[in-house]
Amino acid sequence: MTPIQRARQGDPDAFAVLFEQYKNLVFKTAYLMLGTTADAEDALQQVFIRVHRSLPEYDPRKGAFTTWLYRVTLNHCLNQRRQWRFHVPLDALIKTPAAPASSIDIAEEESIRQAIRELSDKQRAVVILRYYWELSYSEISDILNIPLGTVKSRLDLALKTLRRALSDNADLPNSIQVEVYP
């Protein structure tokens, strides 16, 4: 029996295994959606409490566990963002330093990061599922419960928005070029 099947029957050890197995999926998705580690940590807890409670409702015949897990995670994030809109201005979000990038242009990465952050929540969700998790359009359509055509148009729109935002930012005087090669 898989850990999911055992967890569905109430086996606490199996749930711990599930948590270990999928914590990165939830945490990284939430972090990319919400922008701070504090919020991602909170999402990790909330999502797994929700998963634990709803596991009996999950029907493996209707789709993969990960499809369901992405959905629960994104729903949590979208609700979070809705609440924030009334409380916290977006610019107040804390910036987390990125990994030591081997990119030669840190400024460019920062501008992409900002452009992604400024996408609508729905657009950001498809961008993360497609370009971070590398899911197919049909998987994204299952997760978000939207038609394939909508996945495609939403991605198109998101990339157009990103492109526009980046070309607007291109001339910013404070862009720094870091040369890391001999």
Add this chain to the structure above:
Amino acid sequence: MTCEQTQSLLNAYLDNELTPSERARVQTHLQSCANCQNELAQLSTLQTRVRTTLQHRAAAVQPPAHAWQTLAPKIKSSTPLPHPVHGGTLVRKPLFIGAVVAVLVLTLIGVWITRNATPVSAQEILNRSAHSQQNTQPQQGIQHTQTKIYFNPHAVPPPKQVPGEPRTTLMDSYRDPRTGYYRSVARNTDTNQITDVNGFDGLNLYTANHEDGVDVVTTVYRTPQVGGVPEMIKKQQMVRSGNGIKDGAALNMTDQELFERMRATSANTSATEEQWENGRKVYVLHMTVTEDDVNKASGEKLELRMSSDLYFDAETYAVLGQANYNDRDGQSTLFYSSRIILQETLPADTIVAWDMTDLTDVQIVDDAQGQFGDQLPGPITADELAKRTTHAYLLSAVPAGFTLTLTAPPNPRPKEPDIYIADYRDADDNYFVIQGGMGGPTEVKNQNDLYTTQSGLKVYFDGRPTYEMPYLNATVVAPDGTQFLIAGKLPLERMQELAEQLVQVK
């Protein structure tokens, strides 16, 4: 198709999400429209940047170590009701990007080697991994490894179908790290017939003659090597893996780092424990890989679902084996496995028949001119290379801080004059390698990361560097149809910059 219609499909085109007929129409339009080609290139660059940014951001954070301790008490109070479990196979979906990149990288390096520039035994990658300290400490003695390999051609995921019957072979390998000599002989465990031979005795390379559709080897070519023992054979830098075997040394990390990273990075990798043949404890990483491919005959898009178990020694983290499954239609069928069942270091004075004279059931055929067997690459100058072929490319100048090692088969076969390896490397082991001699045009699979140089070279980057796997490789197609590979441990922008400096040798 108009430009507007084409451009509305370019994103899905890059994402490989068009129907075959849409795809064909887009391609036809692209061939004759510079404007849309330009649009495609820009979109591709944007996608790459978005990916890189997301990867860098996500790689910078990890779930807190105490997350489970925080969660456990909260869920105790809400135990779910037992629920009847229905049958059915769970389809596991997300990609482990790093692993996929590793597979692509190693497969590509594998392609180089099967293009007979560097005949390193198929098993070397496993052997090397098992002796991962070797690079830091000179080894005393001769390494002996036995590996059991199962292969079921019928279960190989389409379209990679290959002929033959399921078989298990036992590969017996010896290596002397002091000299670089090696020998590897595989036999079918049912019939005891030889299925593969390769080796190096310091003077000759031994290469099995594989006839199409025949598993049994009856002829082995003995090819004299005039170039001496290349450093890379001694250092075992080169890897051969058409089988997607991953190991730490190949990725510049220890096996334990590889294990930890693979376990931690993938959302869908799980680890369990098992007992190995010799009673030792091993960790098993289970991972799922999906790969898009296209059936060349029908143009039908195929989504390959494979899963892979990778076995690590629980103490040393050496990679002990791998099993690949074809997950199709709810069934998981083993199609390849490779398990190291014995590993020992024999005294340095152990006599090993490096020259294969003990093999009575094969005929050793001298191949003085290197026309049949493999050749180790020897040093060559750019002028000499230019005399052989006009299809070789090098950088216009050696980049500052780098040195160039240019090697090629000493006696190129008439049909393959353009095999060479140009290895530009700096003191920190950052490299940019050009491998020529791709033979005829091959299908360029990944259209996602096309970069076109000023001189019109089309550079198709295959896979993307990630924080975990900072490697890049690409197939380069010149306007006259010449193809070659480049690979580098350098960021994309730097690779593109160097690609701009590629010139034909004259």
